[in-house]
Structure formats: structure tokens, C-alpha cells
Amino acid sequence: MLAISAPSGAGKSTICRALLKRNQALVLSISVTTRAPRPEEINGRDYHFISVIAFNDLIATGGLLEHAEIFGHYYGTLSQPVAETLTAGRDVLFDIDWQGYRQLQSKTTDDIVSIFILPPSIEELERRLRRRGQDSHQTISNRMHTVANEISHWEEYRYVIVNRNIEHSVAAIQTILETERLRAHRQTGLRDFVNALYRRKF
Amino acid sequence: MLAISAPSGAGKSTICRALLKRNQALVLSISVTTRAPRPEEINGRDYHFISVIAFNDLIATGGLLEHAEIFGHYYGTLSQPVAETLTAGRDVLFDIDWQGYRQLQSKTTDDIVSIFILPPSIEELERRLRRRGQDSHQTISNRMHTVANEISHWEEYRYVIVNRNIEHSVAAIQTILETERLRAHRQTGLRDFVNALYRRKF
Numbered sequence: 001m002l003a004i005s006a007p008s009g010a011g012k013s014t015i016c017r018a019l020l021k022r023n024q025a026l027v028l029s030i031s032v033t034t035r036a037p038r039p040e041e042i043n044g045r046d047y048h049f050i051s052v053i054a055f056n057d058l059i060a061t062g063g064l065l066e067h068a069e070i071f072g073h074y075y076g077t078l079s080q081p082v083a084e085t086l087t088a089g090r091d092v093l094f095d096i097d098w099q100g101y102r103q104l105q106s107k108t109t110d111d112i113v114s115i116f117i118l119p120p121s122i123e124e125l126e127r128r129l130r131r132r133g134q135d136s137h138q139t140i141s142n143r144m145h146t147v148a149n150e151i152s153h154w155e156e157y158r159y160v161i162v163n164r165n166i167e168h169s170v171a172a173i174q175t176i177l178e179t180e181r182l183r184a185h186r187q188t189g190l191r192d193f194v195n196a197l198y199r200r201k202f
Numbered sequence: 203m204l205a206i207s208a209p210s211g212a213g214k215s216t217i218c219r220a221l222l223k224r225n226q227a228l229v230l231s232i233s234v235t236t237r238a239p240r241p242e243e244i245n246g247r248d249y250h251f252i253s254v255i256a257f258n259d260l261i262a263t264g265g266l267l268e269h270a271e272i273f274g275h276y277y278g279t280l281s282q283p284v285a286e287t288l289t290a291g292r293d294v295l296f297d298i299d300w301q302g303y304r305q306l307q308s309k310t311t312d313d314i315v316s317i318f319i320l321p322p323s324i325e326e327l328e329r330r331l332r333r334r335g336q337d338s339h340q341t342i343s344n345r346m347h348t349v350a351n352e353i354s355h356w357e358e359y360r361y362v363i364v365n366r367n368i369e370h371s372v373a374a375i376q377t378i379l380e381t382e383r384l385r386a387h388r389q390t391g392l393r394d395f396v397n398a399l400y401r402r403k404f
Binding site for chain 2: 116119122125148151152154155157158160161175176179182183184185187190194196
């Protein structure tokens with residue numbers, strides 16, 4: 001389980017897209033949301049867009065691994081696809097905020113590899129947020145305040161990457177994934193090898 | 203602090219030499235020992251060869267970060283050079299056994315990056331141990347039993363590398379070092395950056 005969080009404007013979406021393109025073993029967890037799709041968004045690719053009634057049903061039936069409310073809209077992660085992907089031996093990428101990450105941690109005994117992405121500078125962050133043409137002034141202003149709040153949680157993550165350059169950031173995450181596969185507790189296949197070695201009489 | 207352990211014959215010494223050659227920021231901690239030098243060993247490069255009396259003095263004056271007895275000989279790590287290297291902003295490589303690693307953990311609050319290296323197969327391990335011409339049959343036999351004991355501690359380490367190929371193993375450790383530098387708690391310089399970002403009024 002790989003969780004990536006970042007404040008709006010840090011470049012998280014671009015980084016996640018590049019990561020998924022290069023890692024066939026990595027599958028994006030597609031969130032459900034009650035908010036309306038943006039013009040460029042496609043149902044089932046960017047989000048599963050559902051009604052508030054359907055969302056409440058999912059909560060009631062334990063169908064969500066985590067959920068949160070952001071600016072009056074609900075967001076959540078479906079439990080079943082995550083379980084299926086992990087069982088198939090693939091990794092799941094969670095593109096979530098700090099609230100979602102906290103819930104994920106409390107809902108699973110799995111060791112989650114968590115990465116927080118920071119924008120390179122305050123000026124660059126502001127520039128990126130203002131460039132999104134389709135958002136109203138109020139939305140941008142709200143998002144600016146959320147950014148400060150989101151960033152205050154950076155130390156809860158295992159790794160931090162300052163996104164000065166998309167290529168470098170993606171390469172850094174690839175390096176993290178390679179390293180995490182070398183963790184002793186993930187190399188479950190080694191136990192048999194070591195046991196055979198240990199039983200052998202010299 | 204980077205601690206690397208392995209049973210005899212896993213290829214640890216070759217890997218450590220290659221690592222030090224490629225990482226100018228990495229400094230080997232040279233152990234003190236009371237055993238006699240092997241023909242190819244040089245005092246001050248491979249070990250500081252000292253008397254049992256001098257060793258006991260070091261223990262008494264708190265000059266050792268860790269120490270252990272192996273086959274009637276004493277081995278230890280000098281505290282002062284380690285502290286000086288870390289203060290200078292460089293990393294210290296500890297080429298130690300599981301006993302030394304345990305002591306190191308108990309003597310420091312620093313987060314130690316620990317790696318255990320395994321031989322590729324039992325047959326290859328045996329072949330490597332027998333090839334060391336200068337050792338007596340008894341020494342080889344003793345070492346074989348120590349190997350099984352050493353290997354039983356592999357799960358106490360953060361990472362495990364099966365040394366099928368020196369080049370690949372060295373590359374894997376380089377990847378681990380790059381990744382560990384991205385750990386949130388190691389990026390102390392980020393705190394100022396984030397604080398400035400957080401204080402900013404949008």
C-alpha cells in the first residue's frame with residue numbers, strides 16, 4: 001500500500017499519473033465522491049461519482065476503507081477493489097489527503113509506505129493554484145487555507161519529497177518502491193530459504 | 203548510521219569496500235580487536251589491533267560504543283571517531299555482527315539503517331568458506347556453526363539483500379541510502395521551509 005498526499009498545487013496528480021504509467025504492478029485506488037465532476041474528469045477513471053444516498057449506504061454496509069468530508073463533499077475509498085488488488089500480488093496507490101491517510105492507517109494492519117509531496121516554494125504554489133481557470137475566487141481562497149492545514153501534517157509521513165522537478169520526483173518515488181521491497185518483513189519468501197540454511201548440518 | 207551484518211562467506215567485505223569507494227560521504231568505522239592480524243590485514247585499515255589490557259581499559263573508560271567476544275577474541279567500536287564523523291555531516295558504516303548491532307541500537311538514539319546480507323545458496327556459502335586457504339579445518343567448522351546462528355537474526359534488520367551478484371547488491375544498498383535520505387525525520391532543514399509556508403497569509 002502506497003499512500004501519497006500533498007497540498008493542492010504541489011503536482012501530486014502529474015506525479016501519480018507518471019508513476020502508474022511506469023509501474024505495471026501499481027494500481028490506482030479510484031475514490032468515490034459525491035461532488036460534481038470537473039469538465040475534464042471521467043467517471044470511473046478520475047472518481048466514481050455517486051449520490052449522497054449511495055455514499056451513506058456504503059458507509060452503513062462497511063464498504064469504505066476510509067472517508068472524509070471536504071468543503072461539503074464526501075470522498076471515500078472502496079474496500080473491495082483494494083483487497084482484490086493486494087491479494088493478486090499487486091500494489092495499490094492511494095491518492096489521498098492526511099485525513100484519509102490517518103483512517104487508512106487505523107483500518108489496516110498492513111505497513112503503508114507513505115509519501116508527502118511539498119511544492120518547491122510558496123510563490124510557485126500560489127502560481128499553480130491560480131492557474132486552474134475553472135475555479136472561482138472563493139474556491140481558490142478556500143484551497144489556499146486548506147493548503148496550510150494539509151502541509152502541517154507532513155511529519156506524519158514516512159518520506160517527504162520537495163517537487164522541484166517532476167522527473168526527479170518520480171525517480172525518487174521509484175527508488176522508494178525498490179527500497180521498500182527490500183524490507184525484511186516484506187521478504188516472506190526468504191523464511192523458507194533461511195530455515196533450510198539453518199537446519200543444514202555442516 | 204548504516205549497519206551491515208552478514209554471516210561469514212556472504213560477501214559482506216567485498217560489498218562494503220565497493221560501497222566506500224563509491225560514497226565519499228560514507229566513512230567506515232574501524233573496529234578494535236584483540237585477535238592477531240591475518241596475513242593480508244593492515245593495522246589501522248582493517249582493524250586497530252590492540253592488547254587485551256588496552257581493550258579492557260577502553261571498556262572501563264567508556265571508550266567503546268559496543269563490544270563483543272567471538273571465539274575468545276574481543277571486538278569493539280571506538281565511540282569518538284563515530285561521533286566526530288556524524289558531527290561533520292558524514293555517514294558511518296558499521297561492518298558488525300548481530301551482537302554488535304544490538305548493542306549499537308541500545309547505545310544510541312539515532313535511527314540506524316540496518317542491512318542483513320544473505321548468501322545466494324547453502325552450497326555457494328560452503329564453497330566460499332572453504333576457499334579461504336589460511337584458515338584451519340577447526341576454524342572453518344567453528345565458522346560454519348556461527349553462520350547458522352548469525353543467520354537466525356536476519357529479521358532484526360530493516361533490509362535484507364540476497365547477494366547473488368556483487369554489482370546488484372551494491373546498487374541495492376545505494377538505492378537504500380538514497381531512500382533513507384528522503385525520510386521525513388531526516389529532512390530537518392524542511393521544518394523552516396514548511397513553517398514559512400504555513401505562516402504565510404493567502
